[in-house]
Amino acid sequence: MIKPIQSFEEYTATYASSISDPEAYWASQADQFVWKKKWTKTLEWNFTEPSVKWFLNGKLNITENILDRHLKVSPDKVALYWEANNPDEQGKAISYKELYEQVCLFAGVLRSKGIKKGDRVCIYMPMIPELTIAVLACARIGAIHSVIFAGFSASAVADRVNDAQAVAVITSDGSYRGTKSIGVKSLIDEALQTCASVKTVVVAKRTGDAVEMLSGRDYWWEEEIKKATPVYEAEEMDAEDPLFILYTSGSTGKPKGVVHSIGGYMVYTAFSFANVFQYKEGDIYFCTADIGWITGHSYLVYGPLLQGATQIMFEGVPTFPDAGRFWNIIDKYKVTHFYTAPTAIRSLMSFGNEVVEKYSLKSLKVLGSVGEPINEEAWHWYNEFIGKKNCPIVDTWWQTETGGILISPLAGITPLIPSYATLPLPGVQPVLVDANGMVLEGNNVEGNLCMKFPWPSIIRTTYGDHERCKQTYFSTYPNLYFTGDGCKRDENGYYRIIGRVDDVINVSGHRFGTAEIENAINEQADVIESAIVGYPHEIKGQGIYAYVICDKTDKSEDQLRKEILESVVKMIGPIAKPDKIQIVPGLPKTRSGKIMRRILRKIAEGELNSLGDTSTLLDPGVVEEIKKGAL
Ligand code: WTA
Numbered sequence: 226m227i228k229p230i231q232s233f234e235e236y237t238a239t240y241a242s243s244i245s246d247p248e249a250y251w252a253s254q255a256d257q258f259v260w261k262k263k264w265t266k267t268l269e270w271n272f273t274e275p276s277v278k279w280f281l282n283g284k285l286n287i288t289e290n291i292l293d294r295h296l297k298v299s300p301d302k303v304a305l306y307w308e309a310n311n312p313d314e315q316g317k318a319i320s321y322k323e324l325y326e327q328v329c330l331f332a333g334v335l336r337s338k339g340i341k342k343g344d345r346v347c348i349y350m351p352m353i354p355e356l357t358i359a360v361l362a363c364a365r366i367g368a369i370h371s372v373i374f375a376g377f378s379a380s381a382v383a384d385r386v387n388d389a390q391a392v393a394v395i396t397s398d399g400s401y402r403g404t405k406s407i408g409v410k411s412l413i414d415e416a417l418q419t420c421a422s423v424k425t426v427v428v429a430k431r432t433g434d435a436v437e438m439l440s441g442r443d444y445w446w447e448e449e450i451k452k453a454t455p456v457y458e459a460e461e462m463d464a465e466d467p468l469f470i471l472y473t474s475g476s477t478g479k480p481k482g483v484v485h486s487i488g489g490y491m492v493y494t495a496f497s498f499a500n501v502f503q504y505k506e507g508d509i510y511f512c513t514a515d516i517g518w519i520t521g522h523s524y525l526v527y528g529p530l531l532q533g534a535t536q537i538m539f540e541g542v543p544t545f546p547d548a549g550r551f552w553n554i555i556d557k558y559k560v561t562h563f564y565t566a567p568t569a570i571r572s573l574m575s576f577g578n579e580v581v582e583k584y585s586l587k588s589l590k591v592l593g594s595v596g597e598p599i600n601e602e603a604w605h606w607y608n609e610f611i612g613k614k615n616c617p618i619v620d621t622w623w624q625t626e627t628g629g630i631l632i633s634p635l636a637g638i639t640p641l642i643p644s645y646a647t648l649p650l651p652g653v654q655p656v657l658v659d660a661n662g663m664v665l666e667g668n669n670v671e672g673n674l675c676m677k678f679p680w681p682s683i684i685r686t687t688y689g690d691h692e693r694c695k696q697t698y699f700s701t702y703p704n705l706y707f708t709g710d711g712c713k714r715d716e717n718g719y720y721r722i723i724g725r726v727d728d729v730i731n732v733s734g735h736r737f738g739t740a741e742i743e744n745a746i747n748e749q750a751d752v753i754e755s756a757i758v759g760y761p762h763e764i765k766g767q768g769i770y771a772y773v774i775c776d777k778t779d780k781s782e783d784q785l786r787k788e789i790l791e792s793v794v795k796m797i798g799p800i801a802k803p804d805k806i807q808i809v810p811g812l813p814k815t816r817s818g819k820i821m822r823r824i825l826r827k828i829a830e831g832e833l834n835s836l837g838d839t840s841t842l843l844d845p846g847v848v849e850e851i852k853k854g855a856l
Contacts, residue, residue: 226533227496233638286365299533331453333450343368348371350396374515377800379795387420396429403541427449484685502562512529539554543569568765591616733765735800748795756772770807771803808854816842
């Protein structure tokens with residue numbers, strides 16, 4: 226297991242040596258795991274193709290490091306405390322031994338359905354233990370999992386299933402979220418009408434609601450595991466075999482399937498979990514992310530379980546039965562480590578301090594933040610009312626593509642500055658570049674954040690389209706990985722993330738491309754054209770502002786807005802619904818037809834008097850019209 230750094234002096238020394246000899250450093254970390262066959266070469270890389278390979282010819286199975294390894298030393302230790310949506314429902318405590326047995330059994334189910342190494346399996350489930358089991362069962366037999374957040378629409382699911390050519394889908398009958406019960410299987414049925422590659426659907430029972438089961442395709446989880454032969458012998462995988470695909474939005478086109486490979490992802494998620502959170506034996510860790518996003522993959526499934534941690538998995542929402550639910554869970558399980566998103570903090574903050582003051586929260590030792598810049602107000606509230614000024618806050622910067630946390634304080638070790646992600650982890654080499662790609666040396670500089678050297682869990686490719694990976698991340702600046710974020714390095718060399726510099730909007734910590742939402746809006750029959758921009762939103766971080774040109778119609782603007790929202794829900798899901806929709810007569814375009822988003826952003830921000838030069842527009846008059854109708 227990874228032994229975390231103990232002091233700031235050790236961090237500084239380790240950082241220096243990790244940069245002077247990265248291969249030796251990462252080999253020493255990788256040595257802490259169980260390999261079926263040791264690697265023959267630590268690293269081979271270039272950022273032009275790009276091609277990055279870590280631990281070449283190493284053979285392993287990641288689940289042996291999560292399950293078999295801990296089974297030997299601490300079989301009865303709790304791996305997962307599962308807390309149901311409804312606090313009155315009995316939760317579950319699942320030990321490492323039980324998790325091992327369940328994963329081996331479900332891996333047997335997958336095998337019995339003919340699913341084998343390299344096949345893609347899509348998982349669309351609520352936050353129930355079967356989700357973690359399904360993910361690990363795929364890894365056990367070498368199938369590539371593609372977890373899709375269970376808030377995406379049927380159409381979005383179908384796109385992802387088809388892109389990956391998944392052979393199976395694992396789902397549940399329904400799900401509970403707050404007061405709602407949602408039909409999950411029915412959504413999968415709708416999605417699969419256009420997915421010919423899927424031959425098997427396994428359905429876990431959660432709500433007991435009636436669902437349709439297609440004979441020869443659909444099977445109940447509970448019945449299948451009774452018949453299955455457990456897979457005790459984990460499949461031998463190459464370090465560079467893909468572990469999973471996770472779809473994420475970029476500035477252009479449809480979401481792309483980010484591919485992570487086994488060896489590097491294993492080493493880096495365990496390493497970063499151990500160092501950033503400083504988890505110690507006996508601690509109870511609670512990450513509120515959904516497994517449908519990268520945070521759930523790296524810091525709810527792989528990282529903590531690789532390190533043999535005990536953690537909470539929560540099915541519900543932070544505001545049910547009331548806005549004290551997280552605090553209630555913290556007291557109930559004596560949580561020591563709490564990792565959440567700024568949007569959740571801001572939202573819970575808005576319910577007032579009385580809600581928090583009912584709870585003791587004294588078990589807490591470390592707080593974490595992820596997904597978007599944390600504003601100072603939220604940082605201070607988190608520090609005072611949740612951490613009682615006694616818990617370091619780790620503001621962890623990373624991305625789906627980075628696989629793990631790259632820039633973050635190490636809890637209790639790195640000096641903190643509110644809203645700063647502070648310093649890179651060992652082996653991580655950030656650089657800031659200006660618009661021309663010139664590297665900005667020294668401190669007190671601001672530019673676009675890039676990485677000049679690979680770390681083990683860097684994106685390997687975008688599924689089925691390597692060129693897209695190259696264009697998106699490795700072509701803007703030669704020989705650098707470009708993150709899409711703007712960043713400042715202060716006079717002491719500490720990093721502060723400013724936000725996206727591309728057409729990606731971060732809504733409540735979820736990424737959307739403007740083009741993706743525009744396409745969904747344009748599906749509404751009356752819409753001619755649309756443009757999306759982000760604007761500051763008190764709770765969500767960024768809200769979505771839509772400018773839409775419609776055809777002549779008898780429909781009222783309210784009716785049009787309603788239909789546009791329906792279209793977005795149908796194409797993507799409720800999480801991508803615009804907060805504001807302004808029907809406009811035209812859009813500000815340059816003579817070459819490019820939409821001037823800068824102007825639209827200013828209007829969305831309410832800065833109507835600082836639009837800059839509009840004289841180069843094709844029709845400057847349109848800006849006045851938009852200003853008049855601004856929401
Ligand atoms: C943003 C989430 C500021 C950033 C793990 C990044 C952050 C995008 C932080 C990735 C942070 C994430 N401070 N911004 N601590 N963490 N971001 O792929 O813009 O969903 O590029 O990964 O979220 O979002 P993703």
